Amino acid sequence: MENETTLTMEQLQKDLEKLQKKVSKIENNRKDQLSIALISGDMDKILAAMIISLAAAAMDTKVKIFFSFWALSALRDKKKKATGKDFISKMFGMMLPKGKNKLKLSNMNMAGMGPMMIKMLMKKKNVLSLDEMFQQAGELGIEITVCEMSMDLMGFKREEFIDYPNLRYAGAGTFVADAGESAMQLFI
Amino acid sequence: MSEDLKNLQSDLVVDARGTACPGPLLAAKKAIGDIESGEIMEILSADEGTKSDIPRWCEKVGHEYLGFVDEDSFSRLFLRKE
Numbered sequence: 257m258e259n260e261t262t263l264t265m266e267q268l269q270k271d272l273e274k275l276q277k278k279v280s281k282i283e284n285n286r287k288d289q290l291s292i293a294l295i296s297g298d299m300d301k302i303l304a305a306m307i308i309s310l311a312a313a314a315m316d317t318k319v320k321i322f323f324s325f326w327a328l329s330a331l332r333d334k335k336k337k338a339t340g341k342d343f344i345s346k347m348f349g350m351m352l353p354k355g356k357n358k359l360k361l362s363n364m365n366m367a368g369m370g371p372m373m374i375k376m377l378m379k380k381k382n383v384l385s386l387d388e389m390f391q392q393a394g395e396l397g398i399e400i401t402v403c404e405m406s407m408d409l410m411g412f413k414r415e416e417f418i419d420y421p422n423l424r425y426a427g428a429g430t431f432v433a434d435a436g437e438s439a440m441q442l443f444i
Numbered sequence: 445m446s447e448d449l450k451n452l453q454s455d456l457v458v459d460a461r462g463t464a465c466p467g468p469l470l471a472a473k474k475a476i477g478d479i480e481s482g483e484i485m486e487i488l489s490a491d492e493g494t495k496s497d498i499p500r501w502c503e504k505v506g507h508e509y510l511g512f513v514d515e516d517s518f519s520r521l522f523l524r525k526e
Contacts, residue, residue: 311466314473315501382490383464392470 289318289438293431296444297326297352299359299371299386305444306389312440313396320438322431324403328410330356330386331402331417338413345411352410355418356386394421401426449513449522454486455479461490461518468494469501476507481525484510490518498523 290312294305309319323331334355341349353359364370378385384392393400401424402417417423424430435441458475460468468489479485487498495512498521502509510522 307466311469311497314466314469316473316505381464382462382467384467396470 284437286439287318287437288316289320289434290440290442291431291435291438292319292321292442292444293435294321294323294327294444295325296362297329297359298362299356299374300361300363301444302327302330302356302359303386303389305442306386306393308442309398310384310389310392310396313393313398317440319393319396319398320401320434321398322401322403322426322434325406325410326352328402328406328412329353330359331400331420331423332412333416333418334358336416338416341411341413348411349416356390359386390418390420397421399424401430403428403431449511449520452484452486452510452522454522455483457486457488459488460494461488464491465493466497467491469497472498472501476525479525484522484524487521487523488518489521494521495519 290309292305292309294302296302305321309321313319329352332353332355334357338349359371360368361370361374375385377383399422400420402414404425404427407414407425414425456475456479458471460471463471468487468491472485472487475485487494489495489498498512499509501507502523506526508524508526510524512519512521
C-alpha cells in the first residue's frame with residue numbers, strides 16, 4: 257500500500273514538471289517582443305522599420321531587428337573602409353549605397369531628388385533623421401543583428417559597419433528563434 | 445473633465461513640441477523615470493498622433509491616462525504614474 261502511494265507521488269511530480277515545462281514554453285512563445293526581418297534597402301522602408309521599432313521600444317517592448325540583404329547598406333559607415341576585397345565584392349561595394357544617408361526611395365527617387373526632398377521635409381516637420389533614429393535605437397537597447405550570410409554574399413566586412421552598441425552577427429536560425437518567441441513579427 | 449485638467453498642477457512638464465512621431469512618445473518614456481509613483485506628468489505635443497499613442501502606452505505599461513487639453517497649436521496630455 258505504501259509503495260503504491262510513493263509511485264503515485266513520483267508520477268504526479270513528473271506530470272507537474274512536464275506541465276511546468278509546457279507552460280514556460282507557451283509563455284515564451286508570446287513575449288512582449290518585436291522581431292523584424294529587414295530586407296529592403298529603400299530609405300522609406302528603413303525609415304518605417306526604425307519608427308516602428310522606436311515606438312515599440314518606447315512602449316517597453318523588446319525590439320530585435322535582423323538586417324539582411326539590401327538593408328545592410330544602411331549599416332555601412334561612410335567613413336570606414338574594408339580592405340582585402342575581391343573584384344566582385346569591390347563592385348558591389350561601389351554600386352550599393354554607402355550608408356543610411358545615401359539610400360534611395362522605393363518611389364519617386366528621381367535620381368536622388370526624392371530622398372533630398374524627403375530629408376528636407378523631415379527636417380521641416382521635426383521628424384528625427386535616420387542618424388538620430390539609430391542613435392536613439394542604441395540608447396533604447398534595440399538589438400541589431402547582421403545576417404552573416406548576406407554580408408558574405410555581398411562582400412561586406414564587419415569593419416565597414418557603423419558603431420552601434422552590441423551589433424550582433426548571426427544566421428537565419430537566430431531570427432527564426434527570436435521571431436518564434438515574439439508576439440509581433442514583421443518582414444520589411 | 446477638460447476644465448479640471450486645465451487647473452491640474454503637473455509635477456513634470458515634458459515639452460515635446462519640437463519633434464514628430466514617435467518623438468513625443470520617446471520623450472515621455474524617457475521622462476517618466478524622473479517622477480515618483482502617483483505624480484502627474486504633462487506632455488506637450490504638436491503631433492496629432494500622440495493623442496492616440498500616449499493613452500495606448502499608458503494602458504500598456506499601467507499609468508493612468510487623464511486626458512488632453514487642446515491649445516492653439518499643440519496639445520497638453522496628462523497622466524498619473526503607476
